Amino acid sequence: MEKQTPLTEALFYILLSVRKPNHGYGIIQEVEGLTKGRVVLGPGTLYGAIQTMTARGWIRIYSEETESRKKKEYIITDLGRKIFAEEKKRLAELLQNAEKMEEGTW
Amino acid sequence: MVKFKLMFNKDKETDYLNEMAKQGYAMTGFFAGVYTFDSCRPGDYIYQVDITEGMFRVSNDYREFMQEMGVEIICLWGPWVILRKKAAEGPFVLYTDVESTIEHYQKIKKMFKIATIVEIMCIMTELISAVRMREESGMALPLGFACLMAVFPLAFFREIARVEGILRELRERIGMESARNAWTGIGRLSGFFSLGLILHAIGFLIPRMDGSGWLSMVQEPAKEAFHVLALIFMIVGLVLTMRGHRE
Structure with a gap:
């Protein structure tokens, strides 16, 4: 199995955006909002990420169809949450160590 | 309008299609080097060229996904997919990282x-x-x-x-x-x-x-x-x- 963390920024934010059921366009908007417009996912990037994460079992399809409009919704799985938690731990360590920079030189 | 052009470079092809769209020609079909164009209002569309796993076909997943994104699949040629989006709906870049x-x-x-x-x-x-x-x-x-x-x-x-x-x-x-x-x-x-x-x-x-x-x-x-x-x-x-x- 290939190394799965650190997550790419795209995977990280997509996982975060499907903590509750969300569809493709909704994910793009949420990520854009969370990053204040810094990360705007292109359709190719998002499609590839969804395919990869579905195959790895990090996310799954939540609902396929809603009456007339076909709109797939995705939601994070338990495995996805585990991966995200590991990444969060790693990021926390980075941030904690980053504080040392303020302690000055010795 | 019909134009013949052999291009292997997908980035050049994208530039070409967007240049044509800017001049009011929206690409509508491709067959063995022959591009067909309809007239459009200059700058109406943004074109992108993608590559998929299939030949002359894309999965239903891909089709539905692009539809939801407001992206039109214009034509399939081998593993290539030519896509376009209305320029009025904002920028259109396929891969952003x-x-x-x-x-x-x-x-x-x-x-x-x-x-x-x-x-x-x-x-x-x-x-x-x-x-x-x-x-x-x-x-x-x-x-x-x-x-x-x-x-x-x-x-x-x-x-x-x-x-x-x-x-x-x-x-x-x-x-x-x-x-x-x-x-x-x-x-x-x-x-x-x-x-x-x-x-x-x-x-x-x-x-x-x-x-x-x-x-x-x-x-x-x-x-x-x-x-x-x-x-x-x-x-x-x-x-x-x-x-x-x-x-």
């Missing part, structure tokens, strides 16, 4: 490698059938086709080398090592070499005529002239390629 762009170009490189192998096998078949011919006149046709077909692997090599260059730059940007390889060298193969091959093919494909008459008088020298010219072009091509390597 380094990681997915790397994946995209890796797919393209793999496709060109497979295409090259298939093409070389076809050339071999032609050459074998040429060798099997007893008479010289029978050899001309397969030899001519083999020369014509050889132009494609050369174009594919250039593409592989170009894509390899892009990949190296992208990998460097995220601190990934990329293995050194020979593609860049082959990619600099001069265009003269391909031209030589085409001239050879024309030389082979000019039919040999029996009997007298001015046509048959002209034909033999013309055939020879094409072959000689072809050789000159190929030698120039090789020399230029070597020079390119030294620089």
